[in-house]
Amino acid sequence: MKTRDKILLSSLELFNERGERNVTTNHIAAHLAISPGNLYYHFRNKSDIIYEIFLEYEKLVDYYLDIPEDRPLTLDDMMFYLESVFDGLWSYRFFHRDLEHLLDGDRRLRQDYREFTDRCLDAISRIFEKMAEAGIIEPQSDELRSAMSLNVWLVITNWMAFLKTAHASEESANLTLTELKQGIYQVLTLEVPYLTAAYRERVLVLREKYRPQLPEAREAELPVGKTVGWNAI
């Protein structure tokens, strides 16, 4: 593999593991056992590395969210979109963590990310539209669908932050893809009230598969009777 690609790969790996803020260019070079000079031969600066990684991320999600216009959507499609988006989120999970700071430091990235968000919101909205056409959910006004789509986006992009800050018992307890995908449960929760009678039960069954599991550690930690919120069932 070319050094340039190795740098991108290692950077992504380290960013995901430790957070962009905690990974220096020297760390990346050391991790690859190359010199800092070598790294800076391939990339002008750290922002450039991050930008390249973003382009990959963008490409991946755009690929996933390509919506077929020649046929109706199915439940399988919907689940594929959800699974795929969370897979993408997982692979580039450092990105949404320090998003604000990353965008502050790079105009290009800021602009591109904004357009990326718009495309995603558009895609989500289109998916809902086609789901209504397919009779999976009740039709919604444009206005409601847009607002709903935005809420879906908010839940998707911030589910991980919630897990890392509010959920994980200790910083050592690292996140797993399985836990991340419990975000699908939350997204489907948004859809529940709109499901048609014909599909309601089927979707609820699918949703159940993603229901968050109580980590033993956490349950034991909380005083009896004080368990609250999403895990209190």
Add this chain to the structure above:
Amino acid sequence: MKTRDKILLSSLELFNERGERNVTTNHIAAHLAISPGNLYYHFRNKSDIIYEIFLEYEKLVDYYLDIPEDRPLTLDDMMFYLESVFDGLWSYRFFHRDLEHLLDGDRRLRQDYREFTDRCLDAISRIFEKMAEAGIIEPQSDELRSAMSLNVWLVITNWMAFLKTAHASEESANLTLTELKQGIYQVLTLEVPYLTAAYRERVLVLREKYRPQLPEAREAELPVGKTVGWNAI
């Protein structure tokens, strides 16, 4: 005012304006025209300053989210909760921005924040329960209410990040409290499908007041026909 309090006040101000990451203890001291030594006489380190600010934030939100158990909830109560929570979010807006990093650097804060989240989720859930009792929304199963509450929390705590990353046209364009409160529109969107016939119209009218306004600049920027998502109505 005591120097200690001045430090807390200035820190909060600077953190909110520039982000915790971009504000050093030296900046804070300089901003107050005091010496670094003086600052460190009052606080052992930066984490301690942040922790103290968190305690204030926590106290404020706990105060806002105190739920009266001796009477039913009204629509006014609900709007008060929403307004208050977003006011709190605004006053301490630096906090959720760098949350993950802040928690990484302070065990105490991590633990406290987790309990704080649990209390908030509990409060949100209780509010929904009482709103159902008051006939504002249809009753929900415990499971659905918990999942809903968590979605409300996700939307509330991440609305600002969305505004700053995806919405604002330029980094120079600073956020206003009014824009932040458009998050209330998003939260009410979550409630829409559960509203009872008796209250539906009244809530929709309230919700309308928070509907995001299209900033002129933004509209002009986007190619015609490509406007998407939440602002495309």
Add this chain to the structure above:
DNA sequence: GACTCCCTAGAGTATATACTCTAATAATAC
């Protein structure tokens, strides 16, 4: 005046971090 206690100044330090510069080596073209 002298003592004490609280507060403050400001120079200084250890460490980190993004990035540069020069020289050398490997790969390729002719």
Add this chain to the structure above:
DNA sequence: GTATTATTAGAGTATATACTCTAGGGAGTC
């Protein structure tokens, strides 16, 4: 083989940042 280009090493640098240390001022008390 030789010239050229692409790649790499590694020491080095400028700047920033969290934090320390010592000296001393001011106010109250006896």
